[in-house]
Amino acid sequence: MFTQSHGGVGPTPIMGTQRNKSKSSTRQVPILNHGMTPGMAGTLNVDPKVNGIAQEEFDEYGAELRKDARVWKAYVKEADKFDMEQVDGWNRSLDVTLIFAALFTAICTAFVIESSKSLKVDATETSARRLDQMTSILLVIANASSPQELNSTQILSPEPFSPRPMDLCINVLWFFSLILSAAVSLVAMLAKEWCYLFISGRIGDPWSQTKRRQQRWEGIENWRMEQVIMILPSFIHLAFLSFAAGLCIYLGDLNWIVAVPAAVVTFGLTLVYVASTLLPLFNRTCPYSTSISRLIRLLPRFKNDKNSGNDDGSPDSISVRALAWLIGTSEDPKSTDTALQAIAGADPNDADRQLLKDSGADKMILRRLIGLESYSRNYDMVLDLYTRAQSFFQPSPAVTTPRNEPSTSIKEKPIQVIPGSKVEAKESTGTPRKSLNRELQKKLRDLRDTIEEKITTYATSGSAFLPSADNIQALRIGSTAASYCLRSLQNSTQALGQTQEQFDSAVELLESYREGEAHLNTREIQYLMTGAAMLLSSLLVDCPPDMGAQYVMRLLRIAGRAGDGQKPLRLEYLRLPMVVYALSRYDYPGWTQPHPLSSISRAERAIEMIAHYVLDPKDLKKVTSIMINLGLLELLSSPEECKLDDDDIEAIAEAFDPVADDNGQVRIHTLSTNSHAEIYSRPLKTMTTMILNERQGLLSGNAVAIACLTVLNRTRVDDSTAAIPLGQVYAFVTECVLNLPPLGSEAYGQNVALDLMQKFHDYPNWTQDLFLDLARSLGGRDIIAKLKAASEAEVTNDNQGFVFKLFATGQAWFLINLAIMSETADHDDWKCLKPFTGDESSSELVMRRLGEQRNALAERYRKMCEDDYTRRHNYFEILYHSLPQAGTIPSSP
Known part of the structure; x- marks a missing residue:
């Protein structure tokens, strides 16, 4: 039902505009712009009047590399x-x-x-x-004294x-x-x-x-x-x-005395030269170098060695030191302003804060805040930058206090944005919506950098990326979503409106994909949905329940059953938005902050969860079904508040995965290991209300019934279910066993219903009031008549109807025996057993007739089980062992 197929390339999507515009209209192609601020993010308009490029400066189509192309002028200039x-x-x-x-x-x-x-x-x-x-x-x-004494050998020739x-x-x-x-x-x-x-x-x-x-x-x-x-x-x-x-x-x-000073100088210079040659090879930041070291660094081994550049500190620390230098040395006021405003994006810590204080940045920012005129250009943007920069210098709290204060004050009402509508934000609305903690700001910035790096790697790594307008728009939304989310969480209505527009653009792109008008690859859809999840985390802050539900339902409808010529979105792509919705609505156990959580803390939890799975996508595959079910169950927990109609509930039921994590062995990040029971216990009351009201026969649909059965089955039947109308639930489950097929794709539903029957069979806290409530519920649904008809049907062991007959026979015996053993069979509520007692009016005759029917049904059920060699559900065996021994007649109480 929820599958995806990729077709051909459809019309080029236009961000923020309708896709069926006439061809004569100005065409806008979305671009992927890393580092673009949310206020500047938009579309690349190739209209010459907009871009300031004369029409004649563009090349003819297909002639972009001819000898007279304009690119060669740019080449020559550069x-x-x-x-x-x-x-x-x-x-x-x-x-x-x-x-x-x-x-x-x-x-x-x-x-x-x-x-x-x-x-x-x-x-x-x-x-x-x-x-x-x-x-x-x-x-x-x-x-x-004499010539003879002269030695002639002393006169020698020179050597x-x-x-x-x-x-x-x-x-x-x-x-x-x-x-x-x-x-x-x-x-x-x-x-x-x-x-x-x-x-x-x-x-x-x-x-x-x-x-x-x-x-x-x-x-x-x-x-x-x-x-x-x-x-x-x-x-x-x-x-x-x-x-x-x-x-x-x-x-x-x-003279060796004269030579000593020269030798010392020569030896020292030699050491300096050798050191200047070797040190840059081990540390690229070393300022000493020689031509030999520079030549060696051109070799491939050293050129590609990224580890040789031992950076002194993290990139954030380096950027802060660079800002301090620029602020302290720049004589250009524009450059100084830019540096001061850039402090708004810094992660505060005591060392960096002191470094910037030493350069006088805190005083400069304060003077500019005081002197900022409301009528100046880009007042809102500049005010926001300087305000955030000034908050950088606020001392870090010694102890982190729980952020469980109310999201809005008495005077400040939650900002309401209707999904799919355009937000007209006033230019003067620059007041922050709420106080955003620094940890959340850092998480969003880190998440933005991580996603941008992954997108850049994907788009430049091979031939898998198709640079179509649709794919580029999907990557652009995914890469800029964190910036929109950050501004929306801490800024004004204007930022919230821009975030709303981005989310609407993502939904419109997905709708065009469903209609076959847009082509998106798998990776592009994944990045698009990651961006949509981040946008949703900020849109759901202080959002009314019905509006928040509509955000999710818009996505769910796109992944619903496709019509002719449509290609549905695979349901697995909705995992992150669905779990973000759930985390924004309820404080599930497992988060580090104490309950109750503020709306900002819930958003922080959702962003932490998104960041975890962006870094480790393998873990995301393990919890896909659990994430989707969590969001669906959260919708079902308050259908009235969410203003869900019958079509919405049916769509939720069709998307529900009944076999996801049946043992509770897999958990979602930020949720505790024992949160499985609480996830399914919250919608239990809603399920029982649906059973009581029946919502105009909505539960007659197999998908809705199976979803309801799954929720009931994953809830423990114990003392905590005392407030639940067990009689109504029991009657509903019995009817489901009789209606759901035992074979095919919906056989799971009947197995779940039989699991519930087994739980009810073992329930130890049945009281007389519960027995009578059960009798009324059985009569209201005419269950006894259906059991009698199914138990008397002519079937064989190989026939599909054999399971219905076997269940009807055993269940009819169980209910008659329950009425007799509880000593309430003569009560008016048990008149629902009339199909087995006939028109008898005397209590004595009715009890005798019930006893006869009980014995006959027991013998028939025993014979059917003993003649059947097919492995059946364990509930049938439990009923078999509950029968009295063959040939004995159970005594009435």
Whole structure:
């Protein structure tokens, strides 16, 4: 009955307008706008007069990528801006590199000229060595007494020249530094020429410029030109390190005391450079970096590593610190106002509150609130922003007090919005409807961010998303619902009217889907219904019962039985709106706040439930039927207050799932584990009232009867049911067993009715008044005559009517035996047994006749059970064991 099929794409939906407008009317296409405020949310109007775009600026249909398309003008404009900034940055880096390389080369050259002398023979030093040797010889001659004492071996030829290892090391380092700096200068000059060539020649039509620029840019990316420019400073750094190392060695050769300060500085600079290179790789917020670290971060492994950026605090904390900086440093009044108003969306805590106070934000907000004129532009919106921002600075309460105060004061009446009607809100209605606690504000903001992230992921992850106007409108309602809900809960009638319009748009879109005029995919419907549930949670605050019920009934009718050419909405999509309605009407056990709950607390509970299942949709599938039944039972709990007519109750009964969570093992989030009994006990009184009034034969419909039976069956028959007219209920259940088929899709109904018969059979608190009430109820429904007719029908064991005959025979025996054993059979109320006693008027004859019928029915029932080998309901076996033993005649009391 409740199935869904997806057909073709129908006419494009128009948000907030009728779908059957003429084609000549201005077309409005809804768009998904993340971050749009509810007051700004609307539709994307492509009317040139509205958007300020001349008609001739639009391309011809299908020519959006031709050479003369307007997109290439935008490409050239953005590319010129981007390329100029990019090339300007490259040129600045290259200029610094060239200047430093030039100065460094000059300095290095002076040192190289001096050090290169140690690599060849020094003639002056050789002459001095020979003169010293000649002097030594002359002294020996002068002092020797005889020429024979002169040793000829002392006059030796000089050894071959060989540079010292230390001189070689120094010259290697310094020459390497010199040539490297010169090479960097050459490459830097070439790079400046490459940059010029990249931005030059930008003439011609936009398409020619686009083609030329795109080819050049792809060449820069493919040949890694940016990386080449980025690595050039690193070579200068390497040249400086080489020079410093050589200088330390050179000074050490001269005097180690002089070399120590140079070595310490060189070693310290090396450590700083290494640290500046490595630290940014582990923390992206580190301000120290080198060209090497920036180049490494361009590698895929580091580029995609999101964990390397260790954010100092949560995003909310970062945003507050950013606001504090902007407020404290900005000299633009407009920017300051924007920052102050943004505080309205902050989650308050003591640290953030003190940080903004230190920047003077609280005083600025107060001055602006006092100086705000009622006739100023956007007065309501600005007043709301500053009011919420000022509440941010209110100290957090030490102890959370229960929010169980009345929703409205004596002077303030609940705001009533008729479902489906347009709300004309006055511009001056900026007074908040009610005080909204900060926890609920945070929940709504977090829920909004979560849904937007999920929708964005879904719409960009693959080919499953069809970007039609219908699907986009569904996603848009789902993504902006939390913002509308937040404003509606804490703002004015205007915000409530906008929320009402959004809910009406969702319903209209679903109605168009039912009529085949709109095409929606499964995920889009899910997000749409999640948004509808959030909107409903705010609309139901302080809402009259009948209006709240109509919100739900509008959705339920869409998911009802479809006509020709219609495709019904799957009932499972209504799970969140249905449970939101139930939670807004009654304080079910399991919530953290004490009872009774205010309307805002009930809304907070509903939003907490929605947020839980948005984050964990797998759990949602487990409780789908329970959620729907909970909402339906809540409707049935007060049909008069909800002003439900017979058609509404029949629609509720058709949607009711009688086999959902029969054991109570699954629970809805925010409900306690033992809430199962209370869920079904609340509508019990309503069910009995329906049985008593019969509502013009409404219970004759099998769907309504089965729903009623299920509610009765899931309610414990004990002392708590003393106020329930058991006689009327017993007669109704007996009639259901005789009317509901034992086979087919409605066989469940007869089984439930037999379960109830078993409960009544075991009920220990039957009294004489209950017996007489039962007799009157049986007579009012003519049950005894129906039992007699069914018990005398000609059927076989394989016939479907055998179950009716078996039940009628056993039940007739049970009722006659009950009348006799209760000693009330001679009462006038038991005249309903006349089909079995005939026209006997004497009490003695009536009792004798009843005894005979009781014995005959017992023997007949026993024989039917013993000849039947089919497994039947347990109630038939209970009746069988209640029979007197074969051949014995039970004595009358």
